[in-house]
Amino acid sequence: xxxxxxxxxxxxxxxxxxxxxxxxxxxxxxxxxxxxxxxxxxxxxxxxxxxxxxxxxxxxxxxxxxxxxxxxxxxxxxxxxxxxxxxxxxxxxxxxxxxxxxxxxxxxxxxxxxxxxxxxxxxxxxxxxxxxxxxxxxxxxxxxxxxxxxxxxxxxxxxxxxxxxxxxxxxxxxxxxxxxxxxxxxxxxxxxxxxxxxxxxxxxxxxxxxxxxxxxxxxxxxxxxxxxxx
Amino acid sequence: xxxxxxxxxxxxxxxxxxxxxxxxxxxxxxxxxxxxxxxxxxxxxxxxxxxxxxxxxxxxxxxxxxxxxxxxxxxxxxxxxxxxxxxxxxxxxxxxxxxxxxxxxxxxxxxxxxxx
Numbered sequence: 001x002x003x004x005x006x007x008x009x010x011x012x013x014x015x016x017x018x019x020x021x022x023x024x025x026x027x028x029x030x031x032x033x034x035x036x037x038x039x040x041x042x043x044x045x046x047x048x049x050x051x052x053x054x055x056x057x058x059x060x061x062x063x064x065x066x067x068x069x070x071x072x073x074x075x076x077x078x079x080x081x082x083x084x085x086x087x088x089x090x091x092x093x094x095x096x097x098x099x100x101x102x103x104x105x106x107x108x109x110x111x112x113x114x115x116x117x118x119x120x121x122x123x124x125x126x127x128x129x130x131x132x133x134x135x136x137x138x139x140x141x142x143x144x145x146x147x148x149x150x151x152x153x154x155x156x157x158x159x160x161x162x163x164x165x166x167x168x169x170x171x172x173x174x175x176x177x178x179x180x181x182x183x184x185x186x187x188x189x190x191x192x193x194x195x196x197x198x199x200x201x202x203x204x205x206x207x208x209x210x211x212x213x214x215x216x217x218x219x220x221x222x223x224x225x226x227x228x229x230x
Numbered sequence: 231x232x233x234x235x236x237x238x239x240x241x242x243x244x245x246x247x248x249x250x251x252x253x254x255x256x257x258x259x260x261x262x263x264x265x266x267x268x269x270x271x272x273x274x275x276x277x278x279x280x281x282x283x284x285x286x287x288x289x290x291x292x293x294x295x296x297x298x299x300x301x302x303x304x305x306x307x308x309x310x311x312x313x314x315x316x317x318x319x320x321x322x323x324x325x326x327x328x329x330x331x332x333x334x335x336x337x338x339x340x341x342x343x344x345x346x
Binding site: 024027028029031032034035036038039054055058059061062063065066141142143144165167169 | 259260261264278279280281282283284286287290291293296297298311312317
């Protein structure tokens with residue numbers, strides 16, 4: 001009887017946990033529901049019904065707080081000035097220091113803001129051939145994620161188990177790095193000038209063709225060719 | 231999200247202080263943070279799960295902690311868990327908070343001496 005009662009409580013806790021906003025679940029994953037499920041039998045043994053009431057009061061009070069926080073964040077984003085990174089950038093070879101192995105004839109970057117950071121698309125001309133990298137997610141929320149393509153598939157040349165982590169230490173800077181088994185494989189810093197017209201990308205690490213270091217300067221393409229003109 | 235200066239976090243919220251204190255010795259998952267806080271406070275402070283995860287989320291967003299990619303030895307690891315560790319900014323904030331608390335204690339002791 002008791003075990004059925006506890007199972008019911010665990011199921012209810014799981015359902016309430018899953019009702020938390022997407023923003024919360026993106027950061028905390030299923031940690032809350034797992035902890036609540038693990039804790040329910042312990043709390044029942046230690047504190048009885050009063051403990052379970054406190055366990056559910058805690059989650060019932062937190063749920064609306066998280067929805068209000070998510071709503072405030074969405075409102076802030078909607079009223080924010082234009083994003084500093086978003087848009088299309090074209091390489092300025094005169095100001096850049098490319099690694100000879102990676103020097104393209106033309107290079108463009110396109111940043112699009114996402115819920116967790118940015119989507120980066122790199123394309124251009126190398127060795128006379130038009131080429132494009134697979135779109136890359138640059139997280140800025142401090143969370144560590146497996147480095148896979150946008151469909152969740154492995155990226156050719158990326159070692160298995162590679163993780164990507166990124167942050168935005170200030171409004172003008174994005175930092176990201178790729179780690180394998182806790183060791184840094186490569187890292188990049190994207191810095192926009194104060195006037196928002198120049199982007200300096202510094203990347204360093206180990207690539208398919210060996211170690212590399214690139215300092216590439218990009219100028220903003222205005223008007224953005226990907227935005228409707230009217 | 232732009233990072234605040236370490237001083238801007240002071241005085242540190244009680245829950246944040248407890249969580250950072252738990253993580254200062256090494257990486258921990260949610261359940262072990264909760265147990266650590268409970269033991270350290272002689273059972274007086276229990277961070278209930280939703281409060282704990284709400285605080286962990288805010289600490290991650292503020293850059294004071296990050297989710298850790300390193301896992302303990304397989305025999306000690308619980309694959310379901312996410313581990314968290316304190317960042318250099320988190321350590322700096324914790325240092326500043328401990329200095330602030332030390333100063334409060336120093337002022338209190340000086341006043342007591344004057345009373346005596």
